[in-house]
Amino acid sequence: MKIRNNKDALVVGALIAGIVIISEGIIRCLNSENIIRCILIDSSFWFGMFTLGYGLYAANKSESEVLPDERTERNYQRAGSTTFWIILVSVGLMLLANEKGLYNLETSDVLSATIFIGLFSLFILNSCYNKRGIGYIIRTVKENKLLFSAFFILILISGLIVLINCPSLIIPDNLGNIGFVDDSNILKPAQNFAECGGNFTEYRDIESAKQALVDDSIFLFFVVHEEYLDTGRITVYSKEGIFSDFTPTTTTAIEGFLRKTLLSYANVSDEIILKLENPEITEKEIDDLLKRANTTYEMSQRIQHPMVEEKVIVKKGDVG
Incomplete structure (x- = not known):
């Protein structure tokens, strides 16, 4: 694949990064007692799958649809600025809850919650500022039925496997x-x-x-x-x-x-x-x-x- 423009560079970078991250997650789980379970709950694997999926999605789109124009870029900046303050407030509330003893937060809990809040806020605010709304999301899913169906089925099957093979997901009765x-x-x-x-x-x-x-x-x-x-x-x-x-x-x-x-x-x-x-x-x-x-x-x-x-x-x- 020849790299002729910024869109091609983005697609190639996303595909390579996705494959590398997925491979790293799989290699890290090779010495685990349950390789399949380790892979399915590994955050690197799923981040790599997301990156690879985005690369495949972007490969079938025009450059104008993938790369933002000047107006969209300004909206991205607005969404990013607002997301920063949302993350700041969220982390502050988590620290306050931990300080007051309302919840004994682990570092991994805070990092996971911060990443989730940041990504979710950025997605919602970006859709709001660009006035895309739920209609844009539905149209995107319809235009890429095969890709989204594959990811949905994969996530569903993975969730079921984790539930079956991971009894620790059930809150234990012996907490006290x-x-x-x-x-x-x-x-x-x-x-x-x-x-x-x-x-x-x-x-x-x-x-x-x-x-x-x-x-x-x-x-x-x-x-x-x-x-x-x-x-x-x-x-x-x-x-x-x-x-x-x-x-x-x-x-x-x-x-x-x-x-x-x-x-x-x-x-x-x-x-x-x-x-x-x-x-x-x-x-x-x-x-x-x-x-x-x-x-x-x-x-x-x-x-x-x-x-x-x-x-x-x-x-x-x-x-x-």
């Missing part, structure tokens, strides 16, 4: 069942954990906790390390799957569990504990109360910030 392994020896055997917002079960070692995790007896478990009082380090183990980071409530439950444990370990009186549980208490008031309880600075910091979290994904093959 949390296990733990205590290597720090700060937990008291007779301590009552029922008030911490979860059903906590102690395991003697990591292997027995992993087995319970694989058997779905617990949703996740965490290990309190030997140097916990100095570092606050714990490791959270969960099963692989789309809900492996689904912990807006479990994170709060674990923090409450550790805080209650530390208060008991430091022999803080019930009167002070009751005051510390006041949701409107300030950080300075917490410091003053803990000083009254004769806790050390390190213990005070650990009570206020009870966990430095590390995450480990457990696969079935990891359990002997």
